Amino acid sequence: MAIVQVHDKQFKTYISNEAIQQRVAALGQQISADYEGKNPLLIGILNGSFVFAADLFRNISTAAEISFIKLASYKGTSSTGNVITAIGMEESVTDRHVIIVEDIVDTGKTLHAFLPDIIQRQPASLSIACFLSKPEALQYDISTKYIGFEIPNNFVVGYGLDYDGLGRNLPDLYTLVND
Numbered sequence: 180m181a182i183v184q185v186h187d188k189q190f191k192t193y194i195s196n197e198a199i200q201q202r203v204a205a206l207g208q209q210i211s212a213d214y215e216g217k218n219p220l221l222i223g224i225l226n227g228s229f230v231f232a233a234d235l236f237r238n239i240s241t242a243a244e245i246s247f248i249k250l251a252s253y254k255g256t257s258s259t260g261n262v263i264t265a266i267g268m269e270e271s272v273t274d275r276h277v278i279i280v281e282d283i284v285d286t287g288k289t290l291h292a293f294l295p296d297i298i299q300r301q302p303a304s305l306s307i308a309c310f311l312s313k314p315e316a317l318q319y320d321i322s323t324k325y326i327g328f329e330i331p332n333n334f335v336v337g338y339g340l341d342y343d344g345l346g347r348n349l350p351d352l353y354t355l356v357n358d
């Protein structure tokens with residue numbers, strides 16, 4: 180087991196890159212079968228999803244497109260709470276089969292706040308693919324069709340996920356020592 184130091188914390192190997200690649204290949208096959216002939220548009224949410232999105236996209240064997248956006252949060256009305264909107268959404272999603280690609284669904288708050296933005300653009304269909312999901316942490320009704328791994332409610336880094344900016348370039352996934 181490898182230990183890495185990221186800022187002030189120690190992390191240990193949790194899921195090897197080999198196991199990740201196997202799982203991502205299976206997800207790619209599943210998406211290829213489900214979206215055959217539909218030219219799906221994958222929308223990766225930056226920064227965290229870029230590693231997963233690249234690997235997933237290379238494992239899709241049917242025609243598909245990919246684009247990336249950043250999310251910005253601003254205060255909505257008291258009924259809408261925080262609204263999250265997309266920056267860099269150049270592609271039209273209207274009438275497209277959209278797959279949102281996320282690194283991790285933790286509480287689900289980000290997607291819960293952002294999905295109305297996508298839905299009002301009237302895609303032909305909408306699904307979510309995430310590398311990780313923490314079911315114990317989920318606080319919103321988010322239905323994620325494609326999940327790489329379900330993990331316990333512990334903090335992880337690597338494979339695109341960071342701890343305060345660092346750790347994204349680690350090929351394996353790591354979890355906190357002592358968690």
Ligand code: IMP
Binds near residue numbers: 284289290
């Ligand atoms: P949510 O809105 O609570 O679902 O949080 C989603 C975002 O929080 C993800 O896109 C990540 O950027 C970040 N996040 C949540 N859990 C972790 C973790 O264990 N490691 C690194 N980032 C995380």
